[in-house]
Structures are given as C-alpha cells and as structure tokens.
Amino acid sequence: MDIEQLLAQRARLVDGEMPNLLMDIKPPELAAAVSYAILSKGKRIRPALVTLASEAVGGTAEKACFAAASIELIHSSSLVLDDVIDKSEKRRGRSTVHTLWGTDMALLTVQILAALSLRIAARDPRLIHAIADSLFYMGEGEAMELVEFAKDKKGYLDLAFRKTGSLFSSAAEVGALVGGGDKTQIKKLKEFGNHIGLAFQIRDDILDCISKEDDLGKPVKKDLFMGRPSIVLLDAINSGISIERMMKCNNGELMHLVSESIENAKNVAIEEIDIAKCQIESFDDSYAKTKLNEMGDYIITRSK
Structure with missing residues (x-):
C-alpha cells in the first residue's frame, strides 16, 4: 500500500467519527x-x-480514531480562520466558508469546530x-x-513551528498517548511530528511559487501578494531580489527568478525530514515506522 492509499484508508476510519458530531448544532445555518x-x-x-x-508504540489505528478526529477538527478550524484572515475565496477548489455564509458565521464555525475537537479529546x-497547546x-x-x-531563517522556522509544526507535533503526541507509549x-514522536x-x-511555500491555481485548488503567489513570510521569499529577498521585482513576474518567471531560493528551501525541507526520521530510528521495526518514514518523503514531494 503506497502512502496515498494509506491516507485514503485512514481518512475513511476518521470520517466515521464525524457524522454524529453534527447533530444538535443550532441554528441550521x-x-x-x-x-x-x-x-x-x-x-x-x-x-x-x-x-x-x-501503532508505532503498540496501539491500533481503530482505537486512535477519536484522537485523529479531534486533530482533524482543529485543522479544519484553522483553515476556516486562515481563509477569513487572508480573504481567500477558494480552498481545495471549493468556495470558502466565509464567502458562502459570511465572516461572522465563519468565525462562529471556527469556535464550534474547536469545541467539537475538545469534546472528542x-x-x-x-x-x-x-x-x-496546538x-x-x-x-x-x-x-x-x-x-x-x-x-x-530562524524567525521563519519559529513561525512555521507555531503555524504548522505544532499541530503535527500534537497529532503524533496524542497518537502515542492513546497507543500506550512511554515518556x-x-x-520522540512529538519531535518527529514537529519536524515533518x-x-x-x-513544501507549501515552494508550491505557492511553482504551482498553478487549478492544480493547487487555491490562489497561488498568495505569500508574495499578501506580504506573508515564506522561506523561499525570505531567501530571495536576503539574496538581493526585491519584492517589487518578484511581484511583476508571472508564475513561470517567478520560478526562474527565485530558482536558487527554491532549491535552498528544498534542502531545508530534506534536513527537517532527516531530523524527523532520526527521532524514531530507535523504534522497533514495524509497518507503522515504515509508513511514518514514507510519510516524511511524501510530504516533501507532494504536488498539492
């Protein structure tokens, strides 16, 4: 089973936890x-x-499903909030919550999703x-x-931990907890999650520079036009390429202009995956350990 098949399989397990959560939410909107x-x-x-x-610490996927659903609800809440702040109209090729129900209802959706996560946890x-923590x-x-x-780079990694690494870290932590892992x-799994x-x-930063909107399912060059920190853009700026020059580029031109910064970012991502893999190197060999390592490789090669 390749990693995408595994993700689909585990998604079905977690999705089974979701329908009952939607009962008794009022109002209907x-x-x-x-x-x-x-x-x-x-x-x-x-x-x-x-x-x-x-599974890596001796537990099962089935018994961890409720914890996985809790983490996914936090992730969903963060996406709705991101879209409100960024004023994004598309997410995964679909209209965002705030474009369909308005900003006020979107913010209340964020609150409900977080509450549902805590209820399950x-x-x-x-x-x-x-x-x-996440x-x-x-x-x-x-x-x-x-x-x-x-x-x-130091400031970027600090931000990236909070923005993204922290939820991956919490995901690995709760999995290890319900699986019966020792301290x-x-x-080690928390650190593994942080670094992947x-x-x-x-990888998201790289995709923002090299992808087409139809492929990514959301606006591209968002970091550039919104002035958001990106390891690619920070490296390019620190190498002497101005924001103004980058903003005049179409995607193909931007890829060429910042190609060296993209390569530097790829190397940093590889370093982070290597650090992550070191965290679980001492774990007993198992299907779960193999798939955790494969997940790291997948993360830095994905196209969306």
Whole structure:
C-alpha cells in the first residue's frame, strides 16, 4: 500500500467519527457551515499521523480514531480562520466558508469546530493539553504573520513551528498517548511530528511559487501578494531580489527568478525530514515506522 492509499484508508476510519458530531448544532445555518468545513476534505495527513503514531508504540489505528478526529477538527478550524484572515475565496477548489455564509458565521464555525475537537479529546483527558497547546501556538502563528515577525531563517522556522509544526507535533503526541507509549516514545514522536510539520510548511511555500491555481485548488503567489513570510521569499529577498521585482513576474518567471531560493528551501525541507526520521530510528521495526518514514518523503514531494 503506497502512502496515498494509506491516507485514503485512514481518512475513511476518521470520517466515521464525524457524522454524529453534527447533530444538535443550532441554528441550521451554523450546522451547515460546520458540516461544509468538515466535509471539505484534504488528504487527512494529520489524522493519519495520529493513527500511525499509535501503532508505532503498540496501539491500533481503530482505537486512535477519536484522537485523529479531534486533530482533524482543529485543522479544519484553522483553515476556516486562515481563509477569513487572508480573504481567500477558494480552498481545495471549493468556495470558502466565509464567502458562502459570511465572516461572522465563519468565525462562529471556527469556535464550534474547536469545541467539537475538545469534546472528542475529553474521552481521554490526557489529550486536552496537547490540543490546547496546538490551538495556542497556531494563534501565535497567525498573529506573527500579521506583524511580519519572520525576517530570516530562524524567525521563519519559529513561525512555521507555531503555524504548522505544532499541530503535527500534537497529532503524533496524542497518537502515542492513546497507543500506550512511554515518556521517551511520546517525546520522540512529538519531535518527529514537529519536524515533518516544518517540512510540510516549507513544501507549501515552494508550491505557492511553482504551482498553478487549478492544480493547487487555491490562489497561488498568495505569500508574495499578501506580504506573508515564506522561506523561499525570505531567501530571495536576503539574496538581493526585491519584492517589487518578484511581484511583476508571472508564475513561470517567478520560478526562474527565485530558482536558487527554491532549491535552498528544498534542502531545508530534506534536513527537517532527516531530523524527523532520526527521532524514531530507535523504534522497533514495524509497518507503522515504515509508513511514518514514507510519510516524511511524501510530504516533501507532494504536488498539492
């Protein structure tokens, strides 16, 4: 089974946890917005990470499904909020929640999704701290982007941890917790999640420069036009290429102009995956360990 087949398989497991969550949400307009956000499926990489982390320490994917659903709901809430802040009209090729129901209802959808996540996580109170941490750090990450916090690689990685790495870290942590991992295993899987999360964000930055909107399912060159920190753009700026010059480029021209910065970003992503793999090197060989390593490779080669 390749990694995309695995993601699809684990997505079906996690999706089974979702329908009951949508009962009794009032008013119907809010229920519809929440349902739309949940059903706007991505690849479900984070919940798959939860299940694999559980298996890597001797647990099962099935018993980790509730924890995986909790993580996916946090991710869904963050996407709705991102789209409001960025004023994005498309996400995964579909209209965003705020374009269909308005900004006020979208913000309430964010709140409900986070609440549903905590309700599920409360089945095992040990998970609450990890979920709360990711919510806290992701809020910091959104604010850091707004105030142009990152000016160099160090600042960028700090931001990328909060924006993306923290939820990957929490995903691996809750998987290890429900799987019965010991303290050392939980710590190592948290670090594994953090570093593949950083690599995921770096790949997103690269795709923002090299993709077409129809392929990505959302606007491209968003980082450039919104003045958002991107490891590619920061490297290009620090090498002497001005924002103004980049903004005049179409996508093909931009790829050529910042090609060296794209290569540098790819190398940083590879470094992050190598660090991640080192975290679980001492784990017993297993199907889950193999797939965790394959997930790292997939993250830095994906096309969307």
